Amino acid sequence: MSEREIKKGVRALSPIDAYTLLPRTNCKECGEANCMAFAAKLVNREISLEGCPPLLKKEHEKEYKKLKEMLAPVIKEIVIGTGDRAVKIGGKLVMYRHEFTYHNPVSLAFEVTDDMPPRPRFSGEEALLDRVKKVDNFLYEYIGRELKLDMIAVRSTSNDPTTFRSAVGTVAEATEMPLILCSLDPNVVEAGLVAASGRRPLIYAATKENWKEMADLALMYDCPLTIFAPNDLSLLRSLSKTLIQYGVEDLVLDPGTFSDEGLSDTVNNFTMVRRNACKGGDELFGFPLIGTPITAWFSGKDSKEMLAWKEAYVAATLMTRYADVLIMHSLDGWTQLPLVIWKFNIYTDPRKPVSVDAELYTFGKPDEMSPVMLTTNYALTYFTVESDLKKFGGNYYLIVADTEGISVESAVAGRYLTAESIAEAVKKSAIAEKIKHNHLIIPGMAARLSGATEDELKNVGLPGWHVMVGPRDSSGIAKFLDEKWPPKEEE
């Protein structure tokens, strides 16, 4: 089945493979110490080929091409949209996250339909512009990062080109977000392409019936094209071959998203497609995958909450199993929040350590009367506390105790955070030399260690220290300090 030699896996690529194709002059124009250092960064995907100016010259054209091919991802990277909000999808180098790292986080697209009125005609009616605005304005701050939504999918429920053109035009004017134009009727899609001219939307979708007309549109308007072949991987593959031959280079694959009894097939289909591409060298499947959790809304009569619930877990499933784009309906915060967070998490670099250095950290410009707090060195714990402290502003000391990268609650339960280890961390931080009070604020989750900690502080040569029990969650620190800081000294 393999249509080419299976590429050397990303992990098997050594700096030497890249080095031998570089100019090897150690000119340092790239900013690295030598060509070997550049090669190492190259195979680690920390730098791009274009960072080597000599390589771009005519005499190295052959080597440049070879390197480009060697470093190309198994899943093609495709750009949807234009400008700052354009998204890159695909570009995956590996099947499993632990093999390297996942690139280009899954894009979350939310649907609107062309039969929605631009503005509400009566109170309570959901209008096109309100929905677009809601997607556009979505924001959640998570460990200091801004999490957002990515795209708008405009569906034609009217199946009328004029109506679709008008709706797409309205949306295109209202937002810079990339668009997906959804209709199986080429005439309708073309009307949308005219309205979204210059925006490089993704076309959804080519099928067994309409592929030729859709391919012509994709070529004429230079847009990526989705192939929709529900639960039929042979058809999906055949259409991929056909469209590539036809000249369409940017494809997105949809093997169909089934939310109920077909969910198992969906997961297996997505897995098989990605696996054939990554492990079997199947170029016809070397394209991004699109999932449509929105189909949960058509899966039967149920309450709005139940359908949103179902859509959310289908989306989470496909995010984990290889989807590069998802089209969804629910704009409820309680379904979006877990999804944007999981999207952020699964696309972080697994080579990144689980823990931060256990030492004394400062926020703002703490002085001798600033509060001293303590937390554990689990990266997520630290970043959560850090982002809260930055949000509050103010001046603090934060002692990070070594719990072998375990969060507060688990560290207390598992004895990684004990009165002894807290006292040790306080002593090691040499905080006593920096301050004129003797109060330590420990996490609320470690409340039961407070008494023993005061005793242990004595044992390490810090007599007279008081342990204050802080909030159970760092979001409560500002309120806690308002009420309890500075401490009363009568004890």
Next chain:
Amino acid sequence: MEEEKEKERKAAARLAELLELLGLAGKGEIELEDVEFQIGELILQPSALAPSVLKAVTPPAVLAPLKVKPTKILEAPFNPFVQEYPGQIREVTFGATKSEGGSRGKTIVVGGATTPSLYLFEKTPPHPPVVTVDTFDMKVRLPKAIRTHVEEVWEDTAAWAKMAVDKWGAEMLTVHLLSTDPLIKDTSPAEAAKTVEEILQAVDVPLIIGGCGDPKKDAQVFTKVAEVAEGERVLLSSVTLDMDEAGVLEGVAKAAGKHGHLVLAFTALDLNRAKELNRKLCEYLPEGNIIMDLTTAALGYGLEYSFTIHERARMAALMGDSELQYPVLAGTTNAWAAREAWLKLGPEWEPRSLRGPIWETMTALTLLLAGVDVFMMMHPDAVKTIKKLIGQFMSRGNAKPEKIANWVDARIQRKNGV
């Protein structure tokens, strides 16, 4: 010379492909003279290339990849890339019936997998993953979304256990002997064992017995529980390398083995330590009595570390690492440690009565996809969803394409905010 031949060979192959595309293969002799193929430049239409015009083949010397716009779908049948794995996850049996020396209504087998999780295209898993519900031997702090469901049984462990089994469909039950913590109530091993006996009376599903996390105290409690629950094949949750350092691991593991129980080998996101602990345990009790806990972090709070360590462990086990070929358990209830599961965040993120359980559901679901066999859970809606999903994931071939063929133009009832 070699290169020249190779070019010719390729050219011939391309031409053959072209002819096939045009439906002209085997239809007599065809000649193409002095034709240079360039991408996008040349679009050959079958009608323009009638067989009569074309005679004997001379492959052109220079060939670029050929693009001919097809007029019908080019067949490219799909065959899944399947793999053979040298390793297999061991099977472990929870609980024992009367005839087996216990008193459970039935036993539950987990493990046995020979493929990555849910790769039904390679093989259907021999045993579905299972859900166990957490209960506690004392009143514990609970997020409101859970509290509303257990308010009436909050301080009655046996009643909580019965509700979890009878109403929520828990396939196993976990009782955490939290009160044994020397820093909490320091309940004695004998008293803790009594609680276990009560739960054994209250429900007839296999049990998991949780400790308080203090290595020495847990060892004492587990040893006593192992005795009184003789033959029941309960899972003692958990045993650790800290116990080994404290010199109590051997005793508790041997007690588990002697009285026919299982142990949960807990390590913190570190496969080398997991292997080390498993090696030690194998000296004291049979391999079939070990389950691993590789640490479950909440969604938003390190779930990606848990996900990846579980995928790595399963893959290493399948590739033949016998020290990792054990079923795995996930403390999915940890999902509630994420502030987003319970914290008031503002009206746009409400209701928390849904945000909490979806958090637990997604934490469990992610680890289900990574290969977890046993889920310790807490919220009834999360339990129900995960059980339903496990059921759906155990077979394939049920998708009905016609159901979604026209989703693109299907209407959704819209109200404000939906």
